[in-house]
Amino acid sequence: MASKPSIPKGTRDFSPAEVAKRQYIIQTIKNNFEKFGFQPIETPSFENSETLMGKYGEEGDRLIFKILNSGDYLAKANGTHLEAKDSTKLTSSISEKALRYDLTVPFARYVVQHQNEIEFPFKRYQIQPVWRADRPQKGRFREFFQCDADVVGSKSLWQEVELVQLYDTVFTSLGLNGVTVKINNRKILSGIAEVIGASDKLIDFTVALDKLDKIGEDGVKKEMIEKGISEEAIVKVQPLFNFTGSISEKIQKLAQLLTTSEEGLKGVEELRFICDNVTNLGLTTAILDLDVTLARGLNYYTGAIFEVAAPKGVAMGSIGGGGRYDDLTGIFGLKNMSGVGISFGLDRIYLVIEELGLFPETVTASSKALFINYGDQEAFYALQAIKKLRSEGIKVELYPDNAKVGKQFQHADKRNIPFAVIVGGEEMSSNSYSLKNLISGEQIILDFEGLKNALI
Amino acid sequence: MASKPSIPKGTRDFSPAEVAKRQYIIQTIKNNFEKFGFQPIETPSFENSETLMGKYGEEGDRLIFKILNSGDYLAKANGTHLEAKDSTKLTSSISEKALRYDLTVPFARYVVQHQNEIEFPFKRYQIQPVWRADRPQKGRFREFFQCDADVVGSKSLWQEVELVQLYDTVFTSLGLNGVTVKINNRKILSGIAEVIGASDKLIDFTVALDKLDKIGEDGVKKEMIEKGISEEAIVKVQPLFNFTGSISEKIQKLAQLLTTSEEGLKGVEELRFICDNVTNLGLTTAILDLDVTLARGLNYYTGAIFEVAAPKGVAMGSIGGGGRYDDLTGIFGLKNMSGVGISFGLDRIYLVIEELGLFPETVTASSKALFINYGDQEAFYALQAIKKLRSEGIKVELYPDNAKVGKQFQHADKRNIPFAVIVGGEEMSSNSYSLKNLISGEQIILDFEGLKNALI
Numbered sequence: 001m002a003s004k005p006s007i008p009k010g011t012r013d014f015s016p017a018e019v020a021k022r023q024y025i026i027q028t029i030k031n032n033f034e035k036f037g038f039q040p041i042e043t044p045s046f047e048n049s050e051t052l053m054g055k056y057g058e059e060g061d062r063l064i065f066k067i068l069n070s071g072d073y074l075a076k077a078n079g080t081h082l083e084a085k086d087s088t089k090l091t092s093s094i095s096e097k098a099l100r101y102d103l104t105v106p107f108a109r110y111v112v113q114h115q116n117e118i119e120f121p122f123k124r125y126q127i128q129p130v131w132r133a134d135r136p137q138k139g140r141f142r143e144f145f146q147c148d149a150d151v152v153g154s155k156s157l158w159q160e161v162e163l164v165q166l167y168d169t170v171f172t173s174l175g176l177n178g179v180t181v182k183i184n185n186r187k188i189l190s191g192i193a194e195v196i197g198a199s200d201k202l203i204d205f206t207v208a209l210d211k212l213d214k215i216g217e218d219g220v221k222k223e224m225i226e227k228g229i230s231e232e233a234i235v236k237v238q239p240l241f242n243f244t245g246s247i248s249e250k251i252q253k254l255a256q257l258l259t260t261s262e263e264g265l266k267g268v269e270e271l272r273f274i275c276d277n278v279t280n281l282g283l284t285t286a287i288l289d290l291d292v293t294l295a296r297g298l299n300y301y302t303g304a305i306f307e308v309a310a311p312k313g314v315a316m317g318s319i320g321g322g323g324r325y326d327d328l329t330g331i332f333g334l335k336n337m338s339g340v341g342i343s344f345g346l347d348r349i350y351l352v353i354e355e356l357g358l359f360p361e362t363v364t365a366s367s368k369a370l371f372i373n374y375g376d377q378e379a380f381y382a383l384q385a386i387k388k389l390r391s392e393g394i395k396v397e398l399y400p401d402n403a404k405v406g407k408q409f410q411h412a413d414k415r416n417i418p419f420a421v422i423v424g425g426e427e428m429s430s431n432s433y434s435l436k437n438l439i440s441g442e443q444i445i446l447d448f449e450g451l452k453n454a455l456i
Numbered sequence: 457m458a459s460k461p462s463i464p465k466g467t468r469d470f471s472p473a474e475v476a477k478r479q480y481i482i483q484t485i486k487n488n489f490e491k492f493g494f495q496p497i498e499t500p501s502f503e504n505s506e507t508l509m510g511k512y513g514e515e516g517d518r519l520i521f522k523i524l525n526s527g528d529y530l531a532k533a534n535g536t537h538l539e540a541k542d543s544t545k546l547t548s549s550i551s552e553k554a555l556r557y558d559l560t561v562p563f564a565r566y567v568v569q570h571q572n573e574i575e576f577p578f579k580r581y582q583i584q585p586v587w588r589a590d591r592p593q594k595g596r597f598r599e600f601f602q603c604d605a606d607v608v609g610s611k612s613l614w615q616e617v618e619l620v621q622l623y624d625t626v627f628t629s630l631g632l633n634g635v636t637v638k639i640n641n642r643k644i645l646s647g648i649a650e651v652i653g654a655s656d657k658l659i660d661f662t663v664a665l666d667k668l669d670k671i672g673e674d675g676v677k678k679e680m681i682e683k684g685i686s687e688e689a690i691v692k693v694q695p696l697f698n699f700t701g702s703i704s705e706k707i708q709k710l711a712q713l714l715t716t717s718e719e720g721l722k723g724v725e726e727l728r729f730i731c732d733n734v735t736n737l738g739l740t741t742a743i744l745d746l747d748v749t750l751a752r753g754l755n756y757y758t759g760a761i762f763e764v765a766a767p768k769g770v771a772m773g774s775i776g777g778g779g780r781y782d783d784l785t786g787i788f789g790l791k792n793m794s795g796v797g798i799s800f801g802l803d804r805i806y807l808v809i810e811e812l813g814l815f816p817e818t819v820t821a822s823s824k825a826l827f828i829n830y831g832d833q834e835a836f837y838a839l840q841a842i843k844k845l846r847s848e849g850i851k852v853e854l855y856p857d858n859a860k861v862g863k864q865f866q867h868a869d870k871r872n873i874p875f876a877v878i879v880g881g882e883e884m885s886s887n888s889y890s891l892k893n894l895i896s897g898e899q900i901i902l903d904f905e906g907l908k909n910a911l912i
Contacts, residue, residue, distance in 0.1 A: 005565045011500035019496040037823045037853030040475040044467035068522040070589040074543040087530040109461045119870040133526040156856035367493045397493030400612035414575040
């Protein structure tokens with residue numbers, strides 16, 4: 001017990017100032033989710049292992065935190081795996097529950113389990129922590145919050161339009177102007193794969209294309225050929241090497257490029273609907289951009305794909321992302337439930353707002369005034385005023401001990417409390433309060449009404 | 457996958473209506489915590505096992521959820537315990553982390569770990585889930601929220617006074633009038649033990665005394681003698697059998713009873729200070745009561761003990777509790793940090809408010825209006841209005857699909873949305889909106905300003 005206590009790698013304690021700032025972001029996201037008609041649900045921190053395992057690929061399964069069964073768990077352990085010391089195989093016989101890895105699979109499970117109580121289309125949001133046994137590193141934690149808004153039960157593309165608006169509204173509310181909402185479509189990517197005649201090379205292709213800015217057209221083509229993409233394929237998609245212009249110009253180029261791909265053209269139509277309507281309705285501070293190299297979660301999404309980049313000049317990966325998945329609940333036996341959703345990266349948004357100095361000063365405000373404690377009689381007199389001030393919603397506190405006055409003032413200072421109220425014998429006999437501004441040093445004598453008005 | 461998915465025993469999904477009600481309670485508690493100068497901290501969901509184990513007694517250790525180490529955990533498992541199939545002993549070699557069991561031990565760990573950054577006295581609150589591998593039963597869950605406010609670093613009894621006021625303020629804010637804040641003091645209980653000459657019989661004594669209402673004085677005395685408490689002891693504490701009257705009368709009786717116990721008299725002094733000041737400052741709706749049978753966590757608390765009972769007529773166990781513990785952080789090597797704190801029982805408070813019908817109607821309010829979707833042109837027209845309404849903070853939504861109108865109205869109805877806005881060709885050409893009140897059935901035509909004013 002002599003060693004200093006610590007917390008597990010990849011987890012964090014949050015100080016009052018940090019909690020206040022995180023809550024400010026969460027509350028802003030929450031308010032806007034609700035303005036757009038999304039409703040909150042909450043699911044348990046742990047799920048039955050069978051709900052989670054096998055949903056995130058082999059790597060994902062490894063990163064899920066498993067909870068040891070209670071009691072004499074070895075009594076029911078698989079003897080063969082135990083003797084063979086096979087950790088991977090033994091797990092399922094000594095652990096039945098696991099911490100959730102994301103909010104999407106629990107949401108799918110929720111929808112299936114409660115399908116008879118839910119009125120579809122169901123617009124839900126969920127802001128809760130998730131856990132991953134990932135190697136901790138700068139900006140990557142083992143416990144972190146996800147902030148997700150999804151709609152299930154409708155294929156309407158108006159949802160995509162509104163989700164882009166939601167990104168715009170949230171980031172504008174946070175004062176984070178100039179974010180870029182990048183959009184692409186899984187069907188466009190399939191179409192390109194069809195055109196280049198190599199569905200299995202699609203990832204290599206988009207990764208290489210994404211380097212155009214850095215290594216130039218020749219460099220990209222060289223890399224593509226090294227990865228086994230044919231010269232003919234590269235010729236076919238030549239327009240992607242000069243993929244500039246307005247969104248509608250880009251869409252026009254894609255339409256011409258993908259004429260031979262039915263799925264590709266469907267993707268073009270979807271992109272056109274979404275981008276046209278977003279543009280015509282207008283965004284407040286966000287910029288919409290069509291990015292054909294955007295290829296997140298290829299196996300997962302089936303339609304639109306979104307990713308949000310921080311304002312130019314801020315070095316930070318994506319601060320949000322999402323897309324449409326055609327069969328969200330199929331894994332749990334409920335078919336034909338198309339879903340579309342977006343999420344916000346709380347930790348990264350926090351860092352960007354901190355870097356740009358955009359947290360409002362009021363966010364971290366603690367108590368408005370500290371009442372100095374001169375002894376029991378004075379403290380009682382102070383608490384009478386404190387009680388009335390609190391009932392007006394004003395945050396005030398009494399220093400609990402009759403300590404040296406200097407120490408009490410120092411306490412207010414260290415806590416960033418802007419005012420001290422002095423209540424000694426003189427104030428008590430004249431039914432007044434001395435209010436000291438701890439920044440300017442100015443001190444004035446007030447009656448209760450005056451005190452209240454000064455602290456409101 | 458054909459079987460309906462489920463969640464682990466003792467955990468819960470929360471629907472939108474439930475989340476909204478829980479958030480209403482949490483927000484009320486939070487606002488009042490902050491008005492009293494408490495500041496939020498957050499700690500990780502799991503701690504190193506050594507932080508938690510051994511802090512809650514043997515039973516507690518068993519109820520802590522342990523997290524299995526990642527990767528090849530059997531490689532580092534203790535071979536002897538593995539071969540002996542000794543689950544209890546094996547755990548420490550295959551599990552290094554565990555889910556927090558309460559918020560108090562993590563708080564103590566936090567204070568010690570961050571002692572150089574903290575300005576004492578430190579008033580912190582924490583509202584987070586905790587986990588216990590307890591047998592699930594009605595009203596007892598394996599995952600539940602604790603809402604705690606504690607102060608460390610000051611022995612001032614003004615803290616106790618303010619904590620009683622905090623209970624009063626929170627329950628008054630929730631409309632839960634008439635709760636009883638029961639108070640006792642660990643030192644009073646020690647004093648009684650001294651007087652009856654049987655420290656080891658104290659629990660039997662208080663349990664028996666607590667039955668006075670049910671089984672009468674003779675019944676209680678009979679039970680005490682059966683438990684091995686001497687007749688002389690019972691004679692000595694005779695005043696406790698007629699322990700009625702005002703708080704100051706009760707304190708007077710205790711003072712007389714405990715004249716031979718130094719610690720007992722110290723308890724009397726503390727009780728007198730707290731009760732006198734609480735009474736003189738006045739409570740809004742709560743009732744303060746001195747209850748000598750109150751004996752929660754005897755090994756833990758060292759001074760005042762609190763427990764809150766629901767208003768009379770509501771059958772519910774305690775809805776809050778707390779007290780002073782003289783050495784909160786000693787277990788982690790930081791001595792002389794007196795602490796005092798209270799907690800609120802979220803789940804029980806929820807049930808009481810539900811039973812008494814005290815949730816404000818506005819709590820579960822979803823969107824104010826659903827815009828009916830008559831097709832893409834109309835939807836675009838609707839979304840222009842929707843965008844402006846949302847920027848005014850009004851919650852509105854568009855039905856995403858051009859479905860049958862009856863189905864869309866039904867959707868609004870099932871979602872408890874009070875208004876529908878109809879935007880067909882006629883409205884578009886006259887730049888207006890038909891607003892239908894879904895409760896009265898009344899329908900009126902409005903321009904945008906009129907619509908906005910109707911929905912604010």
